[in-house]
Amino acid sequence: xxxxxxxxxxxxxxxxxxxxxxxxxxxxxxxxxxxxxxxxxxxxxxxxxxxxxxxxxxxxxxxxxxxxxxxxxxxxxxxxxxxxxxxxxxxxxxxxxxxxxxxxxxxxxxxxxxxxxxxxxxxxxxxxxxxxxxxxxxxxxxxxxxxxxxxxxxxxxxxxxxxxxxxxxxxxxxxxxxxxxxxxxxxxxxxxxxxx
Numbered sequence: 001x002x003x004x005x006x007x008x009x010x011x012x013x014x015x016x017x018x019x020x021x022x023x024x025x026x027x028x029x030x031x032x033x034x035x036x037x038x039x040x041x042x043x044x045x046x047x048x049x050x051x052x053x054x055x056x057x058x059x060x061x062x063x064x065x066x067x068x069x070x071x072x073x074x075x076x077x078x079x080x081x082x083x084x085x086x087x088x089x090x091x092x093x094x095x096x097x098x099x100x101x102x103x104x105x106x107x108x109x110x111x112x113x114x115x116x117x118x119x120x121x122x123x124x125x126x127x128x129x130x131x132x133x134x135x136x137x138x139x140x141x142x143x144x145x146x147x148x149x150x151x152x153x154x155x156x157x158x159x160x161x162x163x164x165x166x167x168x169x170x171x172x173x174x175x176x177x178x179x180x181x182x183x184x185x186x187x188x189x190x191x192x193x194x195x196x
Contacts, residue, residue, distance in 0.1 A: 038177035084194030
């Protein structure tokens with residue numbers, strides 16, 4: 001997958017002119033790139049477009065226009081773009097009630113390493129989590145984690161078969177769920193796999 005460069009980004013002024021339309025496009029694009037695992041964990045599968053949007057929004061919010069600072073944003077977010085043989089996701093642990101969230105984050109330490117995907121006919125692939133930095137400690141986990149699922153070449157070929165099912169789940173002692181990935185999401189994730 002192609003990583004983003006400065007040539008892919010708009011100036012602050014140009015982005016301001018097209019931001020509303022671009023945002024609508026990206027939100028529609030994200031619809032099938034989300035998988036809800038039970039009531040409280042959501043995976044947002046990232047790709048080049050979602051990261052382009054994230055970078056543009058960061059540049060806008062921080063009023064960044066210097067070349068070095070723009071490159072820092074590219075260096076931060078490019079690793080979240082799939083490489084053609086994997087899926088990369090932002091994992092959100094979501095509880096509306098503040099006290100319930102605090103308690104859950106204390107109980108779910110290590111949950112990010114218990115999230116898996118399974119291509120039909122193969123063993124589950126567990127997430128490689130938070131490669132940039134540790135996001136939990138002895139007392140609690142973070143509500144946001146970054147996950148990478150590395151697929152073998154055989155799994156990659158199988159995913160590209162329109163009839164192959166994909167399941168996802170979590171097998172943490174305090175949070176266990178398994179589900180078939182909806183067809184719309186499976187089709188969107190097929191786009192992240194290189195056909196070569």
